[in-house]
Amino acid sequence: MAVADFAPGAVAEPQDEPHATGLRDDAFRERMAMLGLCSPALLLVLVVLVSPVAWLFWLSFLANDGSLSLEHYERMIASKSYARIFWTTFQVSTLTTMLCILIGYPLAYFLSQLPPRAAAICLITVLLPFWTSLLVRTYAWLVLLQRKGLLNNWAIELGLWDEPVKLVHNMTGTLIGMTHIMLPFLVLPVYGAMKSIDRDYLKAASNLGASPVSAFWQVFFPLSLPGLFAGALIVFVLCLGFFVTPVVLGGGKVIMVSMRITDNIELFFNWGAASALGVVLLALTMGTLYAASRLLRLDRILGEGNG
Amino acid sequence: MAVTETVPRSEALPITIRRVTKTYGQVFALDHVDLDVKSGEFLTLLGPSGSGKTTLLMALAGFTRPDHGSVSFGDTEVVRMPPHKRDVGMVFQNYALFPHMTVAANVAFPLKLRKVAKAEARERAERALETVQLGGYGERQIDQLSGGQRQRVALARAIVFEPRILLMDEPLSALDKKLREHMQIELRHLHEQLGMTTVYVTHDQREALTMSDRIAVINHGRLMQLDEPRRLYDRPANRFVADFIGEGTFLPVELSNGSAAYAGTPLKLAEAVNETAAQELLLRPERLSVLAGAAEPEVNVFAGKVKELVFQGESFLMYAALADGAEVAVRGATNRDVMERIPAVGADVHLGLHRDDTVLVAAGED
Amino acid sequence: MKRRTFTVATAAVAVLGLSATTALSQELNIVSWGGSYQDAQSKAIFQPVAEKMGITVKEDSYGGISDVRLQVQAGAVTIDIFDTGSGGGARGGAEGILEPLDYTMIDVSNFVPGTYQDHCVGTITFSTVFAYNTETYSDPANAPKTWADFWDVEKFPGTRSMRSKFWGSLEPALMADGVPMDQVYKVLDSEEGIERAINKIRELKPHIAVWWKSGAQHAQMMKDGEVDMTTGWNGRFDVAIKDGAKAAYSYDGATLDYDCFGIPKGAPNKDLAMKFLAEASKASYQANMPQYITYGPTNRDAYDLGVIDPETATRLPSHPDNAANQLVIDNAWYAKWEQHASQLYQDMLTE
């Protein structure tokens, strides 16, 4: 809306609408004051978030000699490995998110049903991994899962299997490690959402004839969905940029975009090649999120339709 | 308010509660409660905060598991039956409408669970909404409704599956005074129309008196008195009930072989004296009258001095000190002849109480 | 931590400008890789040379040639001398961010051939070898010796590991494919040659359990028995073996590479740095390195001084007996082909 619309005294007041312009001016001034209050924060966001992305974008169009060029994007099309790396990245992120949901949702549900003290203690155990370094946690998995690691040794001793099973240095190990690290990011928002669900809703459902199972699926689960979406989104986006865990547990077979970005800086001695990867990842992520949000909104409408 | 005759009358069931007890640590939330709710009646549980009303209602709905006792709906013992099998309608204090469903979906929810065909469910939900005067509101979201509308949706949801018992826990407490009074009458009409056995919880005595067929007064988890509103008011069983419902001043009385006397003067009583317990005389302010001349023979007379006089518009309130210093309140309508009779502050006054209103109550331990 | 001090120092010097650097002209700022490697360098070379020249040497760790590039491009150079891999030296030289070295001052006459270049003078040598698990292949008479053995999964069944980057991976592939050592770079100097090497690796790919990313990783894998054979750096394997790893390796067909010292273009004490490198390249200093870490000197005279004990000497990559059987890394080839080769390697990896 144009600022001029609100300019003080611009319009003569009709008799039957006293103070119409004055009130509109007040509203305008209030909004401007609000903007003024927000501007430091907005500026910070601009500087901290927007400008690096803009810079990244700019760099991705610069050739080694500083001239404008599309060479970094052309390379991504020419070399087959890039498409595969993006595919792997999304595959790993999606699978990790799904695993986190499968494990984290029941876990959060269990926690939300505990009495407050017990829940607090259990939550701390869920959060404990946050206090140890990512690298340590990842290497701990390596020690557990490798060919002559604890798990294989025990299993062979117990006669569960005869030959070491490949649990790490592949997709399996990567997913195990990433799920473990990402789990708290899913559990926390889901737990929060579950805790905020009024117990009376479940009582009401039960009173209306819902067995515990149908009360869960028809009332509790839909009400916990916003938390689940938030958690899944956090996990998914964090996974897209993950580096350490796939490097250590993927055995070089699970190559994600972040790894290629560091390789490209090393190989091409120039930020452009890496920036272009960042730009494409950003664009694909936004596209995925947009598609997901469309899909989920549709879901909700459908859910209400047959409710 | 006209109520559409759409939802068919369901067959009501009586409720029998026997020795139901629930303790939380040392606290008796319910203390050996015996209560019979008649088929089709509107019974209110009335009591102060923390008296155990909700606990009793939840025991009926199946959400509170008593320590012991028996609850039957008709001939069926239900005390160990899970809530979802009890088939009772319930309106929660905060309504507990599902925020992720539309109004129609909320109301159709119990029908869906009962595997009612979609088209029929939709029709019955709409009819239930019409019953509570919310026809056409089906597509609204819950957060687009006012408090009173939510209350009605909750009601529609509780009656749509034609339960034979309806439970309500302070369903009107969130509404403002005007709407509350309006809804009280509406609920009453609805009950008359649907005829299901209704147990209603409130701690508002006026609401209880307005709506109920019978009122069960509860205190400290114990049933104090179960009676019709009029009788509860006129013949309270004990000082607690008398005090909780309406106003009153209590005077000590002397009991001797079947009669009672106050300050040496024998009292003409409405009912025979129950001498098994200590008794007190209940004086309700509006039952006392200011006497002009000689009293009629059926009237007890109390002499005192006017201490304070307050004009309150449609009524006046007078505080009088009796000979022994006890202070009693008198309330009366401000019609001309009454006002003319009222002496000035400090003057002598004679207060009359008709024999039928002269009631002794068991002295309370409270 | 060290990186932080380094950045702060950069900023400080940038503010103080040139006047500050003249005042500190008898001081050199040297950066290297940190850790046990730099500890060894400090004791064997940096501090003794500084003492001999009567100057002070300030040491720091750094993140590699890209840090040098950043400083040169920003025109705020604080580094006088840095340690880099031979590839980084070659690349920096080609980019023009390094000072050319004055080989009239620095005596490389008895260096292992190919371990010095225009902008970077070698200081230690290391080899890319393959190590094998001595429990899996327990008969010493029948142990894997050649790259062909590394590729032969029938004669030597077991899991393999190779580097996740193409550096040092294509040469072994060609040797395994029957190319004589002295022909390797000639064959590789064409798209077909590179294709041939990549195809050879593709052939082994199903047996490669891990594509390693760091020296620590391949050493650990040998120690834990995660794979039965892996390529890797000799120094790391020595540490693992000392640590109890059941592993062995030989220098036959290994590629010999080296780390070198360079001077950034516009270094504050360029002339002093040149003198320092002339001194530091002498055999007497290099001979002291192996007692701290098992990397070999680039100056072959170091073996004749009697400082390195004979047992250790025969185990070093640049010992004449070992060097003779190795292929010295060709940085010119890397400069020419690395982007192409790297891309094909990545394609192969992600297939």
Ligand SMILES: Nc1ncnc2c1ncn2[C@@H]1O[C@H](COP(=O)(O)OP(=O)(O)OP(=O)(O)O)[C@@H](O)[C@H]1O
């Ligand atoms: N879950 C519980 N744990 C412990 N004590 C409880 C619990 N629920 C109720 N009580 C106690 O039981 C007694 C009866 O509670 P109840 O909720 O039935 O009262 P109420 O009559 O409904 O009161 P209000 O009018 O305030 O709703 C109170 O003393 C209360 O503190």
Ligand SMILES: [Mg+2]
């Ligand atoms: Mg209550």
